[in-house]
Amino acid sequence: MPEDRRLPSEDRRLEVLRAIVEDYVETQEPVGSRALVERHQLGVSPATIRNDMAVLEEEGLIAQPHTSAGRVPTDKGYRLFVDRLSQVKALTSPERRAIETFLGGAVDVDDVVQRSVKVLAQLTNQVAIVQYPSLTRSTVRHVEVVALEGARVLVVVITSSGRVEQRIVELEATPGDGLLSDVRSRIMTAAVGQRLPEASLRLADVIGTFAPADRPLVTSVVTTLTHVFSDERSDERVAVGGTANLARFGRDFDTSIRPVLEALEEQVVLLKLLGEATTDPTVRIGLETGTEGLPGTAVVSSAYGTSEQALAMLGTLGPTRMDYPGTMAAVGAVARYVGRQLADG
Template sequence: MSDDRRLDVLRAIVEDYVATQEPVGSKSLLDRHQLGVSPATVRNDMAVLEDEGYITQPHTSAGRIPTDKGYRLFVDRLSTVKALSPAERRAIETFLTGAVDVDDVVQRSVKVLAQLTNQVAIVQYPSLTRSTVRHIELVALEGSRVLLVVITSSGRVEQRIIELVETLGDDLVADLRTRITRATVGERLPEASLKLAEMIETFSPNDRPVVTSIVTTLTQTFTNERSDERIAVGGTANLARFGSDFDTAIKPVLEAMEEQVVLLRLLGEATQGLSVRIGTETGHEGLSSTAIVSSAYGTDDLALATLGTVGPTRMDYPATMAAVGAVARYVGRTLADN
């Protein structure tokens, strides 16, 4: 019972400090929260929490503030994530519905996530290596040219015009389209490339040169872009609102966020569910005063990439987690619908 009560005290301290940015004392806790215990009990619980490293006294006053360890326990013991309001949900859906391609989806996602959280938003582009082939079209153009169209499960559309040494007959175009579709649709791009290479030998020796040209271009289309190493960042100016939350200055935070490799590592590998890293858990000295909330996005059975936010450790974790999770779901749904 005492552990549950102390958790209630810690939760109240976190909520009050996030809201006021002022150290929290026992009197204010009793005034603002229905803890159902005496002032002496609250003071004792705060002393135990401080001894165990969950709260600390920033200066000689009666107030206490959460430590990274305290925030960690608060997040780990969250029973529910704050629900988004109907207006917030409509804003996400409306903002993403008009996206015309993957680039547009990513840019819109960054903007809406930064607006919802008032933090820095980071969105990783969908990984081609995790994507599967949704559709491939082969169209004979005038002369010896062929149009190749590739659509992946991430919603990316790639088009290539191939100049061949000879004109393809309609029968060969139809046969090639059928075999390419059979070999690639539903396959992850690396596996699709291997199957295409094996497919070349199934054609007659006379047709193999043109088939090889088309397959080579198609394979290059699968692998020519490391989209999983591209990110979009928005809302950096939001950090200025939290200048006093950083231990020394905001400069180390901004410098760390200029490094794309750092941002990619912060987002982490695409896995299902929300991830919250607090303070030193970020693994970067310049970001020791920040917290990163991230989530994978994609389809039900395939995570394509990650998105998230960077803000001070004194953040509204339930609201931020709700926003990140909601945007991730809408992005995955938007890409699937496209």
């Protein structure tokens, strides 16, 4: 008899909760005890399942939206479901190939970010959010100082994240090739391999190594580089994709979809939603997002970067009724691939 192989009551109730979450995510309909018996091999009678559902409801893990209706998970229920996940759903071979093929064709960091947004939105059918690599967390890979017409030079900075920043510096006099070569060499020696904040400090010492007559030019170049290295605004750039996917979930959000759309227009809100950097996918459900007006929303996010340093965050936003194992797998896979792309770039 099925009753002979039943789990301890607490473990069995967790299995019932898991089944309710999975069915509700798939069908968008409240789940009843009869459906659980028919769809899942729980090894107990319908009466036992009804008792388990009553306990889960008392604990605030499921709720009954209408009289005589089945049950739906609450935010607390989703939270327990995610916390008790024994494993994240593996990506299929076509999904892995899609990531590798699509991101493998990127030509620069901007292209990597834009492609990441598209593939993440396609894999999850949610809104994808990707923060551009942080300049302040990057190291200097290369600095170039190029003479332009007249008393101007072009300063180019390439970071470890693949970011390329260019600035034109207006000078008081046209510099000679020998001086520019010397400036480039000493700046490279001082800055390459350093994190940008530390590179700024080291560049200040470079000015004093030049003859007094050359210091105004060097000061202009170093000042421009220091501004590039300390430009915190660059850390606030976010790309968003897949907003149209929200149309599929209109009835999932607690009140209306409008607050979600308004949040997607605010860069500061998006950065807050992505949360703090962590290399493992992080799930925040409902009020856990810390953003008012988004109680029916869940965010799955992860840091991306090198093994030594997280460069930025990426993730997805959708309704609390989402495929958490699949979304966590997609977010984690894209984050790892983007990190490798930038490290190899």
